[in-house]
Amino acid sequence: RACRDGLPRLGQACPRCAMPLPVAGPCGPCLRRPSPLQEVHAAFVYAPPLDRLLPRFKFHRDLAAGRLLAGEMAAAFARLERPQALLAVPLHRARLRRRGYDQALELARPLAARLGLPLLDHALARVRATGAQSDLDAAARRRNVRGAFQVTTVALPAHVALVDDVMTTGATLRAAAATLRRAGVRRV
Numbered sequence: 001r002a003c004r005d006g007l008p009r010l011g012q013a014c015p016r017c018a019m020p021l022p023v024a025g026p027c028g029p030c031l032r033r034p035s036p037l038q039e040v041h042a043a044f045v046y047a048p049p050l051d052r053l054l055p056r057f058k059f060h061r062d063l064a065a066g067r068l069l070a071g072e073m074a075a076a077f078a079r080l081e082r083p084q085a086l087l088a089v090p091l092h093r094a095r096l097r098r099r100g101y102d103q104a105l106e107l108a109r110p111l112a113a114r115l116g117l118p119l120l121d122h123a124l125a126r127v128r129a130t131g132a133q134s135d136l137d138a139a140a141r142r143r144n145v146r147g148a149f150q151v152t153t154v155a156l157p158a159h160v161a162l163v164d165d166v167m168t169t170g171a172t173l174r175a176a177a178a179t180l181r182r183a184g185v186r187r188v
Contacts, residue, residue, distance in 0.1 A: 108121070
């Protein structure tokens with residue numbers, strides 16, 4: 001219980017990018033730059049001890065850490081408006097082969113089960129291999145993921161939620177959301 005209570009939960013935040021804020025409402029950058037994401041919710045701030053737990057899950061096959069994080073996400077998101085389905089931000093097949101698992105999908109599966117939502121695990125594909133976002137600045141991150149995603153199913157619900165493990169600048173999530181919006185999804 002003490003470890004769970006020590007996780008750095010996100011408090012007041014911008015509803016469009018989840019940037020921690022001292023007051024309610026959208027942040028300045030979100031007011032100036034429209035996003036294909038209607039809302040962004042994060043269960044945690046990337047700070048100790050999460051900064052050690054998440055890399056264990058993402059890079060060292062600690063799938064138990066992923067299940068723990070998905071459970072905490074489900075509790076944090078239980079009162080939010082329900083989307084019609086969840087989609088995990090997909091890895092490119094080459095990175096999936098190297099890593100052996102898709103960390104966003106490993107979060108999305110138990111999250112969908114706990115929230116009682118369908119998981120559309122093949123509706124979105126990463127069709128272009130992209131470099132690691134962690135080494136890039138914000139502008140380079142946007143360029144890196146431009147055109148990286150493609151919808152692979154004919155019909156998508158009007159309201160979906162994207163699940164990813166980490167959001168820094170939001171470039172990956174915005175690129176995936178823009179692809180979904182072009183395919184007819186009204187709310188991401």
